[in-house]
Amino acid sequence: MNITKKNKNDKKRLNGACRKSRNRQTITGKLLNGQANKIPKIKPEKTRKIIRRFHFLINKRRIICTRLQIPNISEDNAENLNKSRIDEFIRTNSNLDVNYTESDKPVIEKKLLKLQTSDTGNNTKKDLLRCLKYLMDEIYVNGGLQNYQRASIMGQDSNRGGDSSKILVKWLIERGMINNKKKLNNALEIGCLQRNNHINKIVDKVERIDLNSNDEKHIKKQDFMKRPIPKDNNRREQFDLISCSLVLNFVPNPIDRGEMIKRFAKFINKQSEYKLLFIVLPLPCIYNSRYITNKDFMQMMSVLNYRLLNQHNSSKLVYYLFQLNDSDISKNDPTVTNSNASDTKHSGKKNNFRIIVKV
Numbered sequence: 001m002n003i004t005k006k007n008k009n010d011k012k013r014l015n016g017a018c019r020k021s022r023n024r025q026t027i028t029g030k031l032l033n034g035q036a037n038k039i040p041k042i043k044p045e046k047t048r049k050i051i052r053r054f055h056f057l058i059n060k061r062r063i064i065c066t067r068l069q070i071p072n073i074s075e076d077n078a079e080n081l082n083k084s085r086i087d088e089f090i091r092t093n094s095n096l097d098v099n100y101t102e103s104d105k106p107v108i109e110k111k112l113l114k115l116q117t118s119d120t121g122n123n124t125k126k127d128l129l130r131c132l133k134y135l136m137d138e139i140y141v142n143g144g145l146q147n148y149q150r151a152s153i154m155g156q157d158s159n160r161g162g163d164s165s166k167i168l169v170k171w172l173i174e175r176g177m178i179n180n181k182k183k184l185n186n187a188l189e190i191g192c193l194q195r196n197n198h199i200n201k202i203v204d205k206v207e208r209i210d211l212n213s214n215d216e217k218h219i220k221k222q223d224f225m226k227r228p229i230p231k232d233n234n235r236r237e238q239f240d241l242i243s244c245s246l247v248l249n250f251v252p253n254p255i256d257r258g259e260m261i262k263r264f265a266k267f268i269n270k271q272s273e274y275k276l277l278f279i280v281l282p283l284p285c286i287y288n289s290r291y292i293t294n295k296d297f298m299q300m301m302s303v304l305n306y307r308l309l310n311q312h313n314s315s316k317l318v319y320y321l322f323q324l325n326d327s328d329i330s331k332n333d334p335t336v337t338n339s340n341a342s343d344t345k346h347s348g349k350k351n352n353f354r355i356i357v358k359v
């Protein structure tokens with residue numbers, strides 16, 4: 001893609017602004033700055049381990065809750081579970097003595113490992129409840145959730161590639177969509193852990209939400225799947241840009257991932273000149289899955305009326321910028337870049353990531 005001279009100048013100015021602000025704040029922003037002394041640094045290897053463990057736990061939690069048929073919690077919404085509802089369920093079944101001791105832990109871990117969606121298993125209700133209590137304790141009592149959030153914030157550290165919206169800013173500058181005089185009006189950031197990231201530099205008003213907000217003053221605690229749909233296409237509740245970085249992979253159910261993608265369009269302002277959707281996923285979700293390839297994902301997005309503007313594969317992540325089509329939109333070629341990653345599948349163990357869109 002050609003970058004005009006004007007765009008190059010805008011890019012220089014914006015980059016200059018970023019450099020100046022870096023003196024006052026880190027790439028990950030004030031929150032980290034303010035808490036720099038409080039947040040212990042975690043090594044990358046440990047970070048990945050914490051994140052993997054957390055995903056493991058919420059996946060097992062979904063399976064157990066479905067199997068136990070906890071009232072009002074079904075396969076469809078199990079990952080958005082209301083903690084108090086589960087606690088209540090465990091309490092009402094306390095006659096089964098679900099407590100565990102240190103020596104029970106290895107057995108519980110083994111049971112958790114064996115629990116699969118398809119496997120009906122021979123676990124008793126007591127076994128399942130005990131596993132559930134064990135993992136709820138790990139998530140909420142023993143700091144699992146906090147560590148997960150900390151690890152995710154660490155992943156955005158400038159030393160580890162920085163926050164993913166950096167690349168979004170670069171693309172929008174290159175495309176001439178923003179410059180030092182022109183910003184996007186608004187954006188919805190789903191799954192936001194830190195309010196100070198690169199999106200702020202290019203958008204006038206950013207609304208940030210997260211299932212488990214760690215800063216409720218600035219990041220609303222909200223499940224995007226339950227966010228009220230704007231009535232009659234109310235533009236005040238719609239956005240020029242939706243950013244969804246490393247969130248889809250967090251949703252453990254393929255049908256809900258599809259529902260999440262379908263929902264995005266309802267929040268994109270159709271009158272806007274932008275109509276942008278920024279998605280980031282771990283590279284293996286798309287390039288090392290048994291069920292989905294990049295081509296499949298592109299087809300899915302195309303059926304949902306998006307066109308790809310940019311894609312970049314880093315060694316760990318895949319970044320996409322889509323635009324919701326106008327009906328008369330003319331197709332132009334997307335810019336696809338690779339660094340340290342090829343379009344072919346990776347070697348190593350395949351994963352089960354997939355997205356099911358029911359149209």
Ligand SMILES: C[S@@+](CC[C@H](N)C(=O)[O-])C[C@H]1O[C@@H](n2cnc3c(N)ncnc32)[C@H](O)[C@@H]1O
Nearest residue numbers: 152191210211212222223224225245246247250
């Ligand atoms: C790995 S973190 C991603 C953080 C950040 N966006 C990044 O790119 O590093 C995933 C976040 O998505 C949030 N999340 C998952 N499902 C969500 C939903 N349905 N609504 C709002 N937030 C959600 C989780 O609470 C979690 O904080």
